[in-house]
Amino acid sequence: MTINLVTDSTADVPPDLVERHGIRVVPSLVVMGGQxxxxxxxxxxxxxxxxxxxFDPLPTTAAPAAGEFETVYASLPEGPIVSIHTAATLSGIYNAARLGAEPFGGRVRVIDAGSLSMGVGWPVIAAAxxxxxxxxxxxxxxxxxSTIRRTVVLALLDTVDNLRRSGRISLLRASIAGVLQIKPLIELAGGALKVIAQNRTRxxxxxxxIAQVKAMGRLERLxxxxxxxxxxxxxxxDQLAGQCAAPxxxxxxxxxIGTHIGPNAVAVAIVK
Structure with a gap:
């Protein structure tokens, strides 16, 4: 029996692994200049x-339509479908996938990974x-x-201006909403965002x-x-060399993702 695997492009799964494991990737959308x-x-x-x-104003971002997921699910070989997506607290992608799965009954298992980028990618790779x-x-x-339970994303933003311009700064609540000249360190786990540090210089x-990541000890994935x-x-x-035996x-x-977190942002997705 074939088990089919689906995700979306915000999972950032490396292209070679997508090809090797036959993962179906539904692309997310951006709108620039009306296109x-x-x-x-x-x-x-x-x-x-x-x-x-x-671009000013910033491009807008959108989840794929539920019909796009339905089309993908219908095209897959017989057998169960595991569909893993970005946290519902951050994006409409999970709900679009869930709606697209409704015509297939229990055949499609739609999973909220509670994360984004490779915080979703690692559970997808574990499934593959x-x-x-x-x-x-x-x-x-x-x-x-198991992978979702042990996954944490840490992101260092160089600016919060894109969050402000895209209307997403409320995701970080009052902790930084009124302070634009900072470089916040943000933790994402279990679908919840938390600002764990604020500095004014890189x-x-x-x-x-780097210290926050090293404090987590040896990692299974990075x-x-x-x-x-x-x-x-x-x-x-380079600074985290030795934290994880795997590449x-x-x-x-x-x-x-990048539209909102802005230029010079960097993040890690780890599995403890």
Whole structure:
């Protein structure tokens, strides 16, 4: 029996793993200048971030329509479908997937990963590896649930201006809502965002970011994500060398994430 695996492009799963495991990726959407673009289909991430700085107001972001998920589910081979997505507290993608799954009854298991970027990608990869190992559906679902429980995303923003301009600064509540000249360190776990540090300079913010990750001890998995500054992500990975025995991929964040967290943002997704 084939177990099918679906996610969306905000999971940032490395393309080689998408191809190797036959993962179906539903693209998220951005609207620039009145034109809609599908992530990594109609526009590359490099091109998007190159153009982003020139846009005022910011582009808008959108979840795929429920019908898009329904079409994808209908195209898959017979067998159960595991569909893993960004936290419902942060995006409409999970709810769109859930609505798209309704015509299929219990065949589709739609899972809220409670995270974003590789915080979703790691549970997707755990599912893919479990499926490749020939595990039964319930064992695959347990591998996903176990990974979700142990996953944390830490993000260091260089500015909160994009959050303000996109109307998303309320996600961080009053802790920074009135203070724009800071570089917040944000934790995401279980669908909840929390500001764990605030600094006014990167000189102070970056060491604290690295220290927070190192304080978690040896890690099972580690990924580094960035918006438009790949060298910054490489520096973070270098500073965290030895924290994780497994290779740590560096990935450019989806436009639907980067639009809001802004330029020079860097993050890690870890599985403890």
């Amino acid at each position: 809609s673009f599908r992530d990594s289909v109609d526009i590359s991430r490099e091109e998007y971030y190159r153009r982003l700085a020139a 590896e479990a499926i490749a190992a020939g595990l039964a559906l319930e064992a695959v679902l347990e591998a996903v649930a 000189h102070k913010a970056m060491p604290e970011f 990924a580094v994500m960035y918006t438009d500054n790949a060298s910054l992500a490489a520096d973070v990975r 740590a991929p560096i990935l450019q964040a989806a436009p639907t």
